[in-house]
Amino acid sequence: MNRRSLIAAAAALPFLPLPRPAGAAEALPGLNILVPAAPGGGWDGLGRAIEHVATQAGLVGRFQFENLPGGAGTVGLARFVTQRRGKADSLLVAGSSVVGSAIASKSPVSLKDVVPVARLTEEAAVIVVPANSEFRDIRQFAEALRAEPRGIPIAGAGGGTVDHVVLCLLFKALGRKALEAQFVSFPGGGATQSAVIGAQVKAAVAGWSEFSEQMAAGRVRALATSGTRRLHPDVPTLRESGYDVTTTNWRGIFAAPGVPAASQRTLVDFVTALHATPAWAELLKTRGWDDAFLTGQDFAAFVAKDQADTESVLKELGLA
Template identity: 30%
Template sequence: MQRRQILARSAALASMLTPLAPAALAQATAARAAAPAAKAAKVAGTLRIVIPANPGGGWDQTGRALGAALKAVGAADQVEYENIGGKGGTIGLAKYAEKYGSDANTLLMGGMVMVGAVALQKPAVDMGHIQPLARLTSDYLIAAVPAASSIKTGKDLANAMRTDLAALPVAGGSAGGVDHIYAGVLARAAKAKPEALVYRPFASGPEVVASLLKGDAAVGLSGYSEFSDALAAGKLRAVGVSARRNAFGIPAFKDQGIDAVMANWRGVFTGKDVSPARTAELLAAVEQATHHESWQQTLKQSRWEASWLSGKDLSEFLELDLTTARVMVYLLKLKA
């Protein structure tokens, strides 16, 4: 791909990955919240949701919140959950495609982490083996350090990265995922050499927190919901957020002179061999679930932004997302 194409696609993705401006987001959220909270048509007695991550992380929280909302609107009598963690969701993706590729009653959680892991690892089973149903949420990334760290601000972090990046191990989600990519973005923004990055991948947010508290990593990257308890307890200190402006009471890196803006997203998929008619039924049920009070409450508690996208727009978004993830893996010299 030519450099001009790479830059154009990367710029386009940056605009798509950054959630709506506050006024537009407020309008979109209000419009969706105002939708009728009627019962959905039942799509199955029992639905299964495969979560390609360990319990406790963002995908797990999202999948279980979606399942609760699907049950609440009457789309299913019960929902079962199956956690299959490892390698940025690619292990769960492969097992889902093999076991549930034609199962019309089993959904798969996924998102930008999986896209990045596919770009980095180039697994035999990739995003082409599943069908996207809907993008559900967007989430900013928080950079946190242990409370006793000498790093107090985003500028301190950038200076430490520039001085000796290899001496500053970064903990985050699976290799190639959004946390890994953002670590490289921060390194470049700090004018450090990304190839010196020491990245320690974990299968869940709680494991990232544990690595920071044990001193195995100097900096952690994750969503706010996964750091919130440790931040509130004073065990960790947030030094920056990946938004364009301050969020969660945390200063944006951009406002601290570090041009590193990025947003994570999470969504839901179905099997490649599920029929178009059944896919439409599942999509309608998921959309109805996102109007339910329980889902709206989860968004509020977790500080996630509603980021609904489906159909052709979602397919085009995923294609661009994967292309840009591959470019970022190359430019940032990320290693599996």
């Protein structure tokens, strides 16, 4: 066989993942991932990122996804709790937004009803406006909110979510009441993107990665972020702009209730192996996600504290 024939034959072969190093986690036959939001948002993005890296690394044989939006994550959470109970091949993608939405809506289910496996990422929220918006910077936008708080509809992923909390904290910093905010809830990042690009709303609050493509393409303009550092040289943080708002959005994965301890350890081993791959580190940089890796009991303790802290903030803002 000549060199050209050899290359052609190799190209015709199916993709085979690279072999895992000795001592790496055993490959899982399959994983069923429930994303409690519509495609296109941050939770969906994390789920698909896990699939991409785990498949290439040979850590999982197959993936099956279900997107179930509603109630800012609480509808999918309830489905996961009732229908995936005891199923060790099932994972829920969730995070800080469902903590707040469950509290704000007085949902009968919360993250207390599932098993924390790993916190994976953290990112700041961004306030964006349509490309042709009259608001040229965050100060102009903030002054318009101060002057006419009920006249500026702003999109986000749901009541009590990080999107909603960031907006309400900005209102508080402006000396206005959080309940004056004209927050328009959408079932995930994809729908929020469509709303602001289509000028159905004046602005939107979402995770940085949820609007990164639209910002790069010039469809929307970023006014400010909610983190502690700039994510782009031209986009200031709210705090450096003079508004006392600093908060981020963490995301992670959870196992179903009733899953045996041995299976929980297997899932932790899987995500630990995933996190150790160079491909995962590169993906974090590409998406603008901060590495927030935490597993097992440490993650469970973090979730419990976050629930208590979030409830306190929502009560202070009049949202719970």
